[in-house]
Amino acid sequence: MKRIQDTPDLSGKKVYVRVTYNVPMDDGKIVDNERIVSSLETINYLLDHNAAIILVSHLGRPDGVVDAKLSLKPMAKELGNLIKKSVQFVPDCVGDARDKAVAEAKDGDVLLLENTRFYKEEMANDSLFSQKLARGCDLYVNDAFPDSHREHASVVGVAAYLPAYGGFALQREVDNLTRLIEKAEKPFVFISGGAKVSDKLGILNNMLDKVDTLLVGGGMANTFLCSQRVEVGCSVYEDDYMKEANEIVQAARVRGVKIVMPEDVVVTKAIADNARGLTVPVGEVGDLDIIVDLGEKTVAAFEREILTAKTIYWNGSLGITEYPNFAKATQAIGAAIARSGAFSAIGGGDTTAALSDSVKDQFSFVSMAGGASMEFLEGKSLPGVKILDN
Numbered sequence: 001m002k003r004i005q006d007t008p009d010l011s012g013k014k015v016y017v018r019v020t021y022n023v024p025m026d027d028g029k030i031v032d033n034e035r036i037v038s039s040l041e042t043i044n045y046l047l048d049h050n051a052a053i054i055l056v057s058h059l060g061r062p063d064g065v066v067d068a069k070l071s072l073k074p075m076a077k078e079l080g081n082l083i084k085k086s087v088q089f090v091p092d093c094v095g096d097a098r099d100k101a102v103a104e105a106k107d108g109d110v111l112l113l114e115n116t117r118f119y120k121e122e123m124a125n126d127s128l129f130s131q132k133l134a135r136g137c138d139l140y141v142n143d144a145f146p147d148s149h150r151e152h153a154s155v156v157g158v159a160a161y162l163p164a165y166g167g168f169a170l171q172r173e174v175d176n177l178t179r180l181i182e183k184a185e186k187p188f189v190f191i192s193g194g195a196k197v198s199d200k201l202g203i204l205n206n207m208l209d210k211v212d213t214l215l216v217g218g219g220m221a222n223t224f225l226c227s228q229r230v231e232v233g234c235s236v237y238e239d240d241y242m243k244e245a246n247e248i249v250q251a252a253r254v255r256g257v258k259i260v261m262p263e264d265v266v267v268t269k270a271i272a273d274n275a276r277g278l279t280v281p282v283g284e285v286g287d288l289d290i291i292v293d294l295g296e297k298t299v300a301a302f303e304r305e306i307l308t309a310k311t312i313y314w315n316g317s318l319g320i321t322e323y324p325n326f327a328k329a330t331q332a333i334g335a336a337i338a339r340s341g342a343f344s345a346i347g348g349g350d351t352t353a354a355l356s357d358s359v360k361d362q363f364s365f366v367s368m369a370g371g372a373s374m375e376f377l378e379g380k381s382l383p384g385v386k387i388l389d390n
Contacts, residue, residue, distance in 0.1 A: 001174065001388045002165045004042060004141050010049035012107055016137040016162060017042060018154055018384075020144040020169075020368065021057035021075045021112075028069070030078055032353075035146070038368050040082060042143045042167035043110065047083075052105040054137060055079075055112040056093060056154050057144070064120030076112040087112055093154075094119070094132035102136040116154045123152055130157030143167025145174065146369035148384025149376075159387040166388045169368065174385060176345055176365040177376050185310035185343065186212055191302070191333065193218030194316025194348065197241045202378035203315070204248050213258045213309075215302050217294050217318035217329065221262050224249065230282055233267065233289035260305060264295030266319070266326065277325060293319030294329035303336045312337055312344040314351065315374070321354035330354045338362035347373045 019039045024031035060070040076089035093113040116122040121129035130153040140162035190211040197220045222237035227245040266277035267289035279295040321327040334355040347367035
Protein backbone atom coordinates (compact mmCIF):
# COMPACT_ATOMS: atom_id res chain seq x y z
CA MET A 1 0.00 0.00 0.00
CA LYS A 2 1.29 3.44 -0.93
CA ARG A 3 1.34 5.51 2.25
CA ILE A 4 1.40 9.24 2.89
CA GLN A 5 5.00 8.84 4.10
CA ASP A 6 5.90 7.73 0.54
CA THR A 7 4.72 10.95 -1.09
CA PRO A 8 7.19 13.23 -2.92
CA ASP A 9 7.89 16.70 -1.57
CA LEU A 10 4.58 18.02 -0.26
CA SER A 11 5.58 21.65 0.07
CA GLY A 12 3.45 23.82 -2.17
CA LYS A 13 1.16 20.91 -3.09
CA LYS A 14 -2.62 20.95 -2.87
CA VAL A 15 -3.68 17.69 -1.30
CA TYR A 16 -7.18 16.24 -1.65
CA VAL A 17 -7.85 14.32 1.60
CA ARG A 18 -10.90 12.05 1.86
CA VAL A 19 -11.87 11.90 5.54
CA THR A 20 -14.79 10.33 7.38
CA TYR A 21 -16.64 13.16 9.10
CA ASN A 22 -19.89 11.21 9.05
CA VAL A 23 -20.32 11.69 12.79
CA PRO A 24 -23.38 11.50 15.09
CA MET A 25 -25.30 14.78 15.19
CA ASP A 26 -28.10 16.07 17.41
CA ASP A 27 -29.88 19.30 16.51
CA GLY A 28 -26.90 20.54 14.53
CA LYS A 29 -24.37 19.69 17.22
CA ILE A 30 -21.67 17.02 17.09
CA VAL A 31 -22.34 14.24 19.59
CA ASP A 32 -19.11 12.28 19.09
CA ASN A 33 -16.00 13.76 17.43
CA GLU A 34 -13.82 10.60 17.48
CA ARG A 35 -13.72 10.31 13.70
CA ILE A 36 -12.62 13.92 13.38
CA VAL A 37 -9.93 13.35 16.00
CA SER A 38 -8.75 10.28 14.08
CA SER A 39 -7.92 12.48 11.06
CA LEU A 40 -5.64 14.85 12.99
CA GLU A 41 -2.41 12.90 12.47
CA THR A 42 -2.75 13.11 8.70
CA ILE A 43 -3.80 16.76 8.76
CA ASN A 44 -0.94 17.77 11.06
CA TYR A 45 1.55 15.81 8.95
CA LEU A 46 0.46 17.70 5.84
CA LEU A 47 0.58 21.04 7.68
CA ASP A 48 4.08 20.24 8.93
CA HIS A 49 5.09 19.64 5.30
CA ASN A 50 3.63 22.97 4.07
CA ALA A 51 0.80 21.53 1.98
CA ALA A 52 -2.60 23.09 1.35
CA ILE A 53 -5.33 20.68 2.49
CA ILE A 54 -8.70 20.16 0.80
CA LEU A 55 -10.84 17.94 3.01
CA VAL A 56 -13.71 15.96 1.49
CA SER A 57 -16.40 13.90 3.24
CA HIS A 58 -20.05 12.92 3.27
CA LEU A 59 -22.60 13.07 6.08
CA GLY A 60 -25.72 10.95 6.31
CA ARG A 61 -27.87 9.88 3.37
CA PRO A 62 -29.34 12.96 1.66
CA ASP A 63 -29.78 10.96 -1.57
CA GLY A 64 -28.53 13.68 -3.89
CA VAL A 65 -30.60 16.47 -2.35
CA VAL A 66 -29.20 19.45 -0.46
CA ASP A 67 -30.24 19.19 3.20
CA ALA A 68 -29.07 21.94 5.56
CA LYS A 69 -29.30 19.52 8.49
CA LEU A 70 -26.61 17.40 6.84
CA SER A 71 -24.16 20.20 6.14
CA LEU A 72 -20.53 19.67 7.12
CA LYS A 73 -20.21 23.24 8.34
CA PRO A 74 -20.18 22.26 12.07
CA MET A 75 -17.22 19.96 11.37
CA ALA A 76 -15.16 22.90 10.07
CA LYS A 77 -15.60 24.70 13.38
CA GLU A 78 -14.87 21.56 15.41
CA LEU A 79 -11.74 20.78 13.40
CA GLY A 80 -10.55 24.38 13.75
CA ASN A 81 -10.85 24.09 17.53
CA LEU A 82 -8.88 20.83 17.51
CA ILE A 83 -6.00 22.03 15.34
CA LYS A 84 -6.15 25.60 16.72
CA LYS A 85 -6.29 26.98 13.21
CA SER A 86 -8.98 28.49 11.03
CA VAL A 87 -10.64 25.99 8.71
CA GLN A 88 -12.35 27.48 5.66
CA PHE A 89 -15.73 25.91 4.96
CA VAL A 90 -16.58 25.83 1.25
CA PRO A 91 -20.38 25.56 0.72
CA ASP A 92 -20.08 23.18 -2.25
CA CYS A 93 -17.82 20.27 -3.20
CA VAL A 94 -17.76 21.03 -6.95
CA GLY A 95 -18.39 24.11 -9.05
CA ASP A 96 -17.01 27.61 -9.50
CA ALA A 97 -16.94 28.62 -5.81
CA ARG A 98 -15.13 25.42 -4.91
CA ASP A 99 -12.65 25.79 -7.80
CA LYS A 100 -11.89 29.39 -6.80
CA ALA A 101 -11.32 28.43 -3.16
CA VAL A 102 -8.95 25.60 -4.12
CA ALA A 103 -7.07 27.80 -6.62
CA GLU A 104 -6.55 30.49 -3.96
CA ALA A 105 -5.52 28.08 -1.18
CA LYS A 106 -2.03 28.81 0.17
CA ASP A 107 0.45 26.48 1.86
CA GLY A 108 -0.86 25.66 5.33
CA ASP A 109 -4.50 26.46 4.49
CA VAL A 110 -7.20 23.95 5.44
CA LEU A 111 -10.45 23.80 3.45
CA LEU A 112 -13.46 21.59 4.15
CA LEU A 113 -15.82 21.08 1.21
CA GLU A 114 -19.57 20.55 1.55
CA ASN A 115 -21.22 17.10 1.73
CA THR A 116 -20.45 15.05 -1.39
CA ARG A 117 -23.73 13.16 -1.09
CA PHE A 118 -25.67 16.29 -1.98
CA TYR A 119 -24.92 14.98 -5.49
CA LYS A 120 -26.27 11.68 -6.80
CA GLU A 121 -23.12 11.36 -8.89
CA GLU A 122 -21.14 10.63 -5.72
CA MET A 123 -22.66 7.22 -5.01
CA ALA A 124 -22.82 6.45 -8.74
CA ASN A 125 -19.02 6.93 -8.94
CA ASP A 126 -19.57 9.24 -11.90
CA SER A 127 -16.28 9.93 -13.71
CA LEU A 128 -17.07 13.58 -14.56
CA PHE A 129 -18.01 14.23 -10.93
CA SER A 130 -14.73 12.58 -9.85
CA GLN A 131 -12.82 14.92 -12.17
CA LYS A 132 -14.58 17.93 -10.66
CA LEU A 133 -13.71 16.75 -7.15
CA ALA A 134 -10.04 16.31 -8.09
CA ARG A 135 -9.71 19.56 -10.05
CA GLY A 136 -6.85 21.79 -8.95
CA CYS A 137 -5.31 19.19 -6.61
CA ASP A 138 -1.90 17.54 -6.96
CA LEU A 139 -2.42 14.29 -5.09
CA TYR A 140 -4.98 12.29 -3.13
CA VAL A 141 -4.75 10.92 0.42
CA ASN A 142 -7.43 8.44 1.46
CA ASP A 143 -7.87 8.64 5.23
CA ALA A 144 -11.45 7.36 5.15
CA PHE A 145 -11.20 3.63 5.86
CA PRO A 146 -14.84 3.49 7.11
CA ASP A 147 -15.95 4.47 3.59
CA SER A 148 -13.39 2.44 1.65
CA HIS A 149 -15.72 -0.49 1.03
CA ARG A 150 -17.84 1.80 -1.14
CA GLU A 151 -17.00 2.43 -4.78
CA HIS A 152 -17.94 6.10 -4.63
CA ALA A 153 -16.54 9.01 -6.61
CA SER A 154 -14.92 10.82 -3.68
CA VAL A 155 -13.26 7.61 -2.43
CA VAL A 156 -12.39 5.62 -5.56
CA GLY A 157 -13.16 7.70 -8.64
CA VAL A 158 -10.70 10.52 -7.88
CA ALA A 159 -7.81 8.03 -7.90
CA ALA A 160 -8.11 7.93 -11.70
CA TYR A 161 -7.02 11.58 -11.79
CA LEU A 162 -4.59 11.94 -8.87
CA PRO A 163 -1.74 9.86 -7.40
CA ALA A 164 -3.28 8.11 -4.36
CA TYR A 165 -1.80 7.39 -0.92
CA GLY A 166 -3.10 6.08 2.40
CA GLY A 167 -3.40 8.42 5.38
CA PHE A 168 -2.49 7.52 8.95
CA ALA A 169 -6.02 6.68 10.15
CA LEU A 170 -6.51 4.34 7.20
CA GLN A 171 -3.08 2.80 7.82
CA ARG A 172 -3.98 2.06 11.46
CA GLU A 173 -7.13 0.25 10.39
CA VAL A 174 -5.44 -1.79 7.66
CA ASP A 175 -2.39 -2.68 9.76
CA ASN A 176 -4.32 -3.73 12.86
CA LEU A 177 -6.99 -5.68 10.98
CA THR A 178 -4.30 -7.38 8.88
CA ARG A 179 -2.62 -8.42 12.13
CA LEU A 180 -5.82 -10.21 13.14
CA ILE A 181 -5.97 -12.09 9.85
CA GLU A 182 -2.32 -12.88 9.28
CA LYS A 183 -0.28 -12.43 12.47
CA ALA A 184 -2.56 -13.12 15.43
CA GLU A 185 -0.77 -14.60 18.44
CA LYS A 186 -2.51 -17.66 19.87
CA PRO A 187 -4.80 -18.28 21.68
CA PHE A 188 -7.07 -16.04 19.59
CA VAL A 189 -10.52 -15.31 21.05
CA PHE A 190 -13.25 -13.82 18.84
CA ILE A 191 -16.26 -12.30 20.64
CA SER A 192 -19.22 -11.95 18.32
CA GLY A 193 -22.35 -10.10 19.39
CA GLY A 194 -24.86 -7.73 17.89
CA ALA A 195 -28.37 -8.38 16.71
CA LYS A 196 -28.10 -10.57 13.62
CA VAL A 197 -26.33 -13.70 12.48
CA SER A 198 -27.02 -12.59 8.90
CA ASP A 199 -24.74 -9.56 9.40
CA LYS A 200 -21.89 -11.75 10.65
CA LEU A 201 -21.98 -14.82 8.40
CA GLY A 202 -19.07 -13.71 6.23
CA ILE A 203 -16.77 -12.79 9.08
CA LEU A 204 -17.70 -15.87 11.14
CA ASN A 205 -16.98 -18.23 8.27
CA ASN A 206 -13.68 -16.54 7.42
CA MET A 207 -12.42 -16.17 10.99
CA LEU A 208 -13.20 -19.75 12.02
CA ASP A 209 -9.97 -20.77 10.29
CA LYS A 210 -8.00 -18.27 12.36
CA VAL A 211 -9.41 -18.27 15.91
CA ASP A 212 -9.22 -20.74 18.77
CA THR A 213 -12.35 -19.71 20.63
CA LEU A 214 -15.65 -18.10 19.59
CA LEU A 215 -17.77 -16.41 22.26
CA VAL A 216 -21.34 -15.76 21.10
CA GLY A 217 -23.59 -13.15 22.70
CA GLY A 218 -26.10 -10.42 21.89
CA GLY A 219 -29.24 -10.94 19.86
CA MET A 220 -27.44 -13.24 17.43
CA ALA A 221 -26.98 -15.73 20.28
CA ASN A 222 -30.75 -16.25 20.23
CA THR A 223 -30.52 -17.64 16.70
CA PHE A 224 -27.65 -19.90 17.72
CA LEU A 225 -29.62 -21.15 20.74
CA CYS A 226 -32.70 -21.81 18.59
CA SER A 227 -30.52 -23.72 16.13
CA GLN A 228 -29.61 -26.01 19.04
CA ARG A 229 -33.31 -26.39 19.97
CA VAL A 230 -33.17 -24.08 22.99
CA GLU A 231 -36.31 -21.95 23.51
CA VAL A 232 -35.85 -18.17 23.62
CA GLY A 233 -39.41 -17.05 24.42
CA CYS A 234 -40.37 -13.73 22.79
CA SER A 235 -36.78 -12.82 22.00
CA VAL A 236 -35.88 -11.71 18.49
CA TYR A 237 -34.10 -14.33 16.40
CA GLU A 238 -33.62 -15.04 12.69
CA ASP A 239 -35.64 -18.08 11.75
CA ASP A 240 -34.24 -17.94 8.21
CA TYR A 241 -30.66 -18.27 9.50
CA MET A 242 -30.96 -21.10 11.99
CA LYS A 243 -29.51 -23.52 9.43
CA GLU A 244 -26.48 -21.26 8.91
CA ALA A 245 -25.99 -20.86 12.68
CA ASN A 246 -26.01 -24.61 13.12
CA GLU A 247 -23.53 -24.98 10.24
CA ILE A 248 -21.17 -22.57 11.99
CA VAL A 249 -21.40 -24.65 15.18
CA GLN A 250 -20.61 -27.81 13.21
CA ALA A 251 -17.78 -26.14 11.27
CA ALA A 252 -16.25 -24.93 14.53
CA ARG A 253 -16.26 -28.48 15.90
CA VAL A 254 -14.58 -29.80 12.77
CA ARG A 255 -11.88 -27.12 13.02
CA GLY A 256 -11.37 -27.63 16.75
CA VAL A 257 -12.66 -24.13 17.58
CA LYS A 258 -14.26 -23.89 21.00
CA ILE A 259 -17.68 -22.19 20.98
CA VAL A 260 -19.00 -20.69 24.20
CA MET A 261 -22.71 -19.82 24.06
CA PRO A 262 -24.89 -18.39 26.84
CA GLU A 263 -25.63 -20.70 29.74
CA ASP A 264 -27.68 -18.10 31.58
CA VAL A 265 -29.36 -14.91 30.40
CA VAL A 266 -31.15 -11.84 31.72
CA VAL A 267 -34.82 -11.71 30.73
CA THR A 268 -37.66 -9.23 31.07
CA LYS A 269 -41.29 -9.07 29.99
CA ALA A 270 -40.94 -5.58 28.50
CA ILE A 271 -38.02 -3.46 27.30
CA ALA A 272 -38.13 -0.02 28.91
CA ASP A 273 -35.87 2.45 30.75
CA ASN A 274 -37.12 1.33 34.15
CA ALA A 275 -37.31 -2.39 33.34
CA ARG A 276 -35.46 -4.78 35.62
CA GLY A 277 -34.15 -8.09 34.42
CA LEU A 278 -34.22 -11.55 35.97
CA THR A 279 -31.36 -14.00 35.44
CA VAL A 280 -32.39 -17.51 34.42
CA PRO A 281 -30.62 -20.55 32.90
CA VAL A 282 -31.06 -20.71 29.12
CA GLY A 283 -33.29 -23.75 29.46
CA GLU A 284 -35.75 -21.85 31.64
CA VAL A 285 -36.63 -18.88 29.44
CA GLY A 286 -40.40 -18.44 29.63
CA ASP A 287 -42.76 -18.10 26.68
CA LEU A 288 -43.24 -14.37 27.36
CA ASP A 289 -39.63 -13.64 28.29
CA ILE A 290 -37.34 -11.40 26.22
CA ILE A 291 -33.61 -12.03 26.48
CA VAL A 292 -31.87 -8.67 27.03
CA ASP A 293 -28.40 -9.51 28.34
CA LEU A 294 -26.01 -12.26 29.34
CA GLY A 295 -26.15 -13.73 32.84
CA GLU A 296 -23.33 -13.73 35.40
CA LYS A 297 -22.31 -17.37 34.76
CA THR A 298 -21.94 -16.67 31.05
CA VAL A 299 -19.96 -13.50 31.74
CA ALA A 300 -17.67 -15.50 34.03
CA ALA A 301 -17.21 -18.16 31.33
CA PHE A 302 -16.34 -15.45 28.78
CA GLU A 303 -13.89 -13.87 31.23
CA ARG A 304 -12.05 -17.16 31.72
CA GLU A 305 -11.45 -17.41 27.98
CA ILE A 306 -10.40 -13.77 27.75
CA LEU A 307 -7.81 -14.06 30.51
CA THR A 308 -6.00 -16.88 28.66
CA ALA A 309 -6.03 -15.09 25.29
CA LYS A 310 -3.08 -13.49 23.51
CA THR A 311 -5.30 -11.92 20.82
CA ILE A 312 -8.91 -10.73 21.16
CA TYR A 313 -11.27 -9.32 18.56
CA TRP A 314 -14.70 -8.12 19.63
CA ASN A 315 -17.52 -6.98 17.39
CA GLY A 316 -21.09 -6.49 18.57
CA SER A 317 -22.65 -5.66 21.92
CA LEU A 318 -23.73 -8.49 24.22
CA GLY A 319 -27.03 -7.02 25.39
CA ILE A 320 -29.46 -4.23 24.56
CA THR A 321 -26.93 -1.60 25.57
CA GLU A 322 -29.19 1.38 24.84
CA TYR A 323 -30.67 0.58 28.26
CA PRO A 324 -28.14 0.83 31.14
CA ASN A 325 -29.71 -2.10 33.00
CA PHE A 326 -28.98 -4.35 30.02
CA ALA A 327 -25.45 -3.12 29.28
CA LYS A 328 -23.83 -4.85 32.25
CA ALA A 329 -22.39 -7.86 30.40
CA THR A 330 -20.93 -5.65 27.67
CA GLN A 331 -19.30 -3.42 30.26
CA ALA A 332 -17.99 -6.36 32.28
CA ILE A 333 -16.44 -7.99 29.22
CA GLY A 334 -14.91 -4.66 28.18
CA ALA A 335 -13.28 -4.35 31.60
CA ALA A 336 -12.01 -7.95 31.41
CA ILE A 337 -10.41 -7.31 28.01
CA ALA A 338 -8.81 -4.11 29.34
CA ARG A 339 -7.20 -6.17 32.13
CA SER A 340 -6.17 -9.06 29.90
CA GLY A 341 -2.85 -7.85 28.53
CA ALA A 342 -3.74 -9.38 25.14
CA PHE A 343 -3.58 -7.59 21.82
CA SER A 344 -7.17 -6.42 21.73
CA ALA A 345 -9.19 -4.90 18.90
CA ILE A 346 -12.80 -3.78 19.04
CA GLY A 347 -15.23 -2.71 16.33
CA GLY A 348 -18.87 -1.67 16.15
CA GLY A 349 -20.41 1.63 17.22
CA ASP A 350 -22.93 0.17 19.68
CA THR A 351 -20.21 -1.82 21.40
CA THR A 352 -17.78 1.05 21.85
CA ALA A 353 -20.56 3.46 22.85
CA ALA A 354 -21.38 1.23 25.83
CA LEU A 355 -17.82 1.40 27.18
CA SER A 356 -16.19 4.20 29.14
CA ASP A 357 -13.24 6.07 27.64
CA SER A 358 -11.02 4.74 30.43
CA VAL A 359 -11.78 1.16 29.31
CA LYS A 360 -11.48 1.85 25.58
CA ASP A 361 -8.14 3.56 26.14
CA GLN A 362 -6.74 0.23 27.34
CA PHE A 363 -7.63 -1.61 24.12
CA SER A 364 -4.79 -2.04 21.64
CA PHE A 365 -6.99 -0.77 18.81
CA VAL A 366 -10.47 0.71 18.54
CA SER A 367 -11.76 0.61 14.97
CA MET A 368 -13.61 3.65 13.64
CA ALA A 369 -15.15 1.52 10.88
CA GLY A 370 -18.24 -0.65 10.78
CA GLY A 371 -19.05 -2.27 7.46
CA ALA A 372 -15.56 -1.70 6.04
CA SER A 373 -13.82 -3.54 8.88
CA MET A 374 -16.32 -6.39 8.63
CA GLU A 375 -15.74 -6.78 4.89
CA PHE A 376 -11.97 -6.59 5.39
CA LEU A 377 -12.11 -9.40 7.97
CA GLU A 378 -14.35 -11.39 5.65
CA GLY A 379 -11.39 -11.41 3.29
CA LYS A 380 -12.92 -9.03 0.76
CA SER A 381 -10.90 -6.49 -1.22
CA LEU A 382 -11.98 -2.93 -0.38
CA PRO A 383 -12.06 -0.61 -3.42
CA GLY A 384 -10.74 2.38 -1.46
CA VAL A 385 -7.74 0.36 -0.26
CA LYS A 386 -7.11 -1.46 -3.53
CA ILE A 387 -6.51 1.85 -5.33
CA LEU A 388 -3.52 2.38 -3.00
CA ASP A 389 -1.74 -0.80 -4.09
CA ASN A 390 1.89 -0.37 -5.06
